[in-house]
Amino acid sequence: MDVKAIREQFPILHQEVNGHPLVYLDSSATSQKPQSVIEAVDTYYRYDNSNVHRGVHTLGTRATEKYEGAREKVRRFINAASTAEVIFTRGTTTAINTVANSYARANLQPGDEIVITPMEHHSNIIPWQQAAKATGATLKYIPLQSDGTISLSDARETITTNTKIVGITHVSNVLGTVNPIKEIAKIAHENGAVLLVDGAQGAPHLKIDVNELDCDFYAFSGHKMCAPTGIGVLYGKRAILEEMEPFEFGGEMIDFVHLHDSTWKELPWKFEGGTPIIAGAIGLGAAIDFLNDIGMDAITEHEKKLADYAMKQMRTIDGITIFGPEERAALVTFNLDDVHPHDTATALDAEGIAVRAGHHCAQPLMRWLEVTATARASFYLYNTEEDVDRLVNGLLKTKEYFGDVF
Known part of the structure; x- marks a missing residue:
């Protein structure tokens, strides 16, 4: 992978922040966008802007x-069997809520039991809490091991014949844990349950094959994989989607409307009510072209090397706690002793280094x-070992500054 050439395609990276060259280490929150994606969205609005499906004029067709x-x-x-299994949504959150409302509440x-894990993003907790309250089902959690894995x-003990839905993240946005989705799918199906995978942190970084994983639903967001904000995908097995009723109603998703029934x-399309996220979908398509040109296997390998290097270098810092397993995705969540993570992030920002805290x-x-917050450095295909070195130097300066203050 020619990371230098890749970086050249991201205009936002070529700037200074607080007098320092930008080091962007917050891709788990949102990734930056390459020029090809920016141009694809720009071209749509400049030359092709029209609503889709209904119009017969040239712009509508394009x-x-x-x-x-x-x-x-x-x-x-994602190697889905048919485009009928690919539903465009506003993002992972909307995709999960679609399943929680259209599938869970009806079934x-x-x-009955819903099984998730304590490592889930709120978007994969709250919809199931609400579904459980609405239906009388029980929400259960697969316990975590001491290193943040399951x-x-x-999983076999927690998932029972009473379990109807299992919801689990592919990759933890805090711990970097990569969960054994294929094996969990097998356990879920043996007990008659369906499996939803929160792929927000999986799809940008791993080669996804929904048939090999054998998940029933896979949800992910475009903005974490070089696409615009406001676009996401819900994959679902066709047989299940056919039986589900939509939960968002209006234009675009109807066949016939009568006075008292529709x-x-x-x-x-029955799950895509209203004017679709047209520019976002086009941008997502361009982002997929960009990622495919590089190769998802190459991206995964590059990120693994970066994560290993970051772990090694960060462990040389006295008084740092790193959370999560040894084998992880491309992020490191940490705290410095006696320094609040928000202060850590603010100090790093003064050095032009963007990390997430909270x-x-x-x-x-x-x-x-047993913490209230943590700091997180997350890496993507445009990051380098030099970025990690800048992070480590920034953390050493942060320790020195707060040590002097206190």
């Missing part, structure tokens, strides 16, 4: 071709870690 072409790119990217009853024996379009939308996990 917009529809690009929008549905992006759906086919997503299908190939759960008192005595064991398959605990019928829905076929998949995937609870990372994972308050149950923070309580499990």
Whole structure:
């Protein structure tokens, strides 16, 4: 991978922040966008701007071709069987809520179980809390091991014949844990449950094959994988989606409307009510082209080397606590002794280094870690070992400054 050439394609990286060259280490929150994605969105608005599907004029035809072409790119990217299984949403949150509202509430009853883990993002906790309250189902958690992983024996013990839905993150946005999705799918299916995977941190960094994983649903966001904000995907197995009712109603998703009843379009459009996120989908298609040109296996390998290097270098700092397992995705969550993570992030920003600080939308996990907040450095295909060195030097300066202050 020619990281220098890749970096040249990201205009935002070529700037100074607080008098220092920008080091962007917050891609788990949102990734930066390459020139090809920016131009794809710009071209749509400059030359093709029109609503899709209904119009027969030239602009409408061009917009529809690009929008549905992006759906086919997503299908190939995740190896779905059909574009009917690819639903465009506003992001991972909307995708999970679609399943929680359209599938869970229609199929759960008192005595049924929903199983998730304590490492989940709030977007994969709260929809299941609400579904459980609405249906009388029970929400259960697979316990975490001391290093922030889950064991398959605990999964087998927690998932029972009463379990109807299992929801689990592919990659933890705090710990970097990569969960054994294929094995959990097998356990879920043996017990008659369906599996939803929160792929917000998986799809940008790993080669995804939903058929090999055998998940029933896979949700992810475009903005974490070089695409615009406001676009995401819900993959679902066709047989399940066919049985689900939409939960968002209006234009675009209908077939016939009568005074007292209506019928829905076929998949995937019955779940895409209202004017679609056209520019976002086109941008997502361009982002997938960009990632495919580099190769997801190459991206994964590059990020693994960066994560290993970051762990090694950061452990040379006295008084640092690093959270999560040894084998991890491309992020390091940490705290400096006696320095609040918000202060750490502010001090690093003064050096032009962008990291995230807070609870990372994972308050149950923070309580499990026995901290109120953490700092997180997350890496992507445009980061380098020099970025890691800048981070380490920035952390040493932060320690020195707060040591002098206190």
